[in-house]
Amino acid sequence: MPSAEKKQPAPAGTAAAKQPATVAIIALGSNMGDREMYLRRAWEEIEGRAGHITKASSIMETEAYGYTDQDNFLNMVLEIETGLSPHRLLAELLTIEAELGRVRTIHWGPRTIDLDIIYYGDQIIDDDDLRVPHPDLHNREFVLRPIAEIEPEWYDPKRQKTVGQMLDELI
Numbered sequence: 001m002p003s004a005e006k007k008q009p010a011p012a013g014t015a016a017a018k019q020p021a022t023v024a025i026i027a028l029g030s031n032m033g034d035r036e037m038y039l040r041r042a043w044e045e046i047e048g049r050a051g052h053i054t055k056a057s058s059i060m061e062t063e064a065y066g067y068t069d070q071d072n073f074l075n076m077v078l079e080i081e082t083g084l085s086p087h088r089l090l091a092e093l094l095t096i097e098a099e100l101g102r103v104r105t106i107h108w109g110p111r112t113i114d115l116d117i118i119y120y121g122d123q124i125i126d127d128d129d130l131r132v133p134h135p136d137l138h139n140r141e142f143v144l145r146p147i148a149e150i151e152p153e154w155y156d157p158k159r160q161k162t163v164g165q166m167l168d169e170l171i
C-alpha cells in the first residue's frame, strides 16, 4: 500500500505532533439540491477540521445503488492526512453532515451529503459505530472507481486485494 502510514514526527509544539498522521480515504456523495455545492462545502469543512487533503478524485455522476428509486448521485473521494483518531474523525464527519443539512430518513435514501470513512491507513476496525474498511466497498463502483483513479494500488487489509483488483472484479 502506498504511504498509508506516515510515521515521521510533526514539528514539536504543533497539534499534529500529538499523533503521527495517518492517510485516510473519505467518500463523499450527494443526490439532493445543489450537489456540487454540497461536495465543495464538505471538502472545505474536511480540510478545516478533519485533516489535510492530499489527493482528490474527479467528481462522477452515478446511478443510485441499493435503494434505486432516487436521483443520481455525485460521488468522489478525498485522500487526507489526519492526526485524528478514527472515532474522532468519524465524529467530525458526522458534525459536517449535520451542518450541511443532512436528515436521515430512508436507509440508503436521498441525502444532501454522505461522508464515509473507507480506509484509515491499514487499520481494521469492527466497532458497532465504526467499521473500516467500509464493509460494502467492494460492491460499490461509485467508491472503487474514484479511489482507483488516485490510488489504484491501495491494498485492502481485510480483503487482501488492491482497489484496482476489486474494481476489475466488479465491472
Ligand SMILES: Nc1ncnc2c1ncn2[C@@H]1O[C@H](COP(=O)(O)OP(=O)(O)OP(=O)(O)O)[C@@H](O)[C@H]1O
Pocket (backbone or CB within 6 Å): 090, 094, 104, 107, 108, 109, 114, 115, 116, 117, 118, 128, 129, 130, 131, 132, 133, 134, 136
Ligand atoms: N466507515 C464508516 N464511515 C462512516 N460511518 C460509519 C462507518 N462505519 C459505521 N458507520 C456508522 O454508520 C452510521 C450511519 O451511517 P449512514 O446513515 O451514513 O449509513 P448509510 O450511508 O445509509 O449506509 P452505508 O454506510 O452503507 O453507506 C454512522 O452514524 C456511523 O456510526
Ligand SMILES: Nc1nc2c(c(=O)[nH]1)N=C(CO)CN2
Pocket (backbone or CB within 6 Å): 028, 029, 030, 062, 063, 064, 065, 066, 067, 073, 075, 108, 109, 114, 142
Ligand atoms: N450511486 C450511489 N448510490 C448510493 C450512494 C452513493 O453515494 N452513490 N450512497 C448510498 C448510501 O450510502 C446508497 N446508494
